[in-house]
Amino acid sequence: MTVDELTLTGERADLLAALGKARHFLRFTTRDLTDEQAATRPTASQLCLGGLIKHVTEVERGWAAFILEGPSAMGDVTEVTPELVEQRTREFRLLPGETLAGVLAAYEEVARRTDDLVARLPDLDATQPLPSAPWFEPGARWSARAVLMHIVAETAQHAGHADILRETIDGAKSMG
Structure with a gap:
């Protein structure tokens, strides 16, 4: 059975609805754009719409x-x-040979797999220790639920960035 065929209720349905809404607004900002527009960095930041989708x-x-x-x-x-910084910088750009359609297709596949994970995960309370990194508290653990909420927040935050970029490119808005 696919996620669409499952009848989810409660917390899992709420998580998927929130994630679906954030994903929709992020993808919607790219409607009718060319690859060149999706690669454009129209503001003072280094962000572009294709790169946000990749990230x-x-x-x-x-x-x-x-x-x-x-x-x-x-x-x-x-x-x-410097290598990590370069890797992250490339992640936020639509590179030569990459297309908006290609990054959107990759995003759709990852979204499908995540939705399936949310639907089938045995325990949202299961925790994992966070990897060592300067931005994580040493010894901290996150539950699957906390991770999923982080994905929702990250997606929604970048959908807001995308909305600003799109309006700067051609005046189109996601809402309003």
């Missing part, structure tokens, strides 16, 4: 893997190196 895809993919595999899925970061 959110990788964030969701990584955190879903964390729920299943623990901190090894994300790797430890002992220090912020």
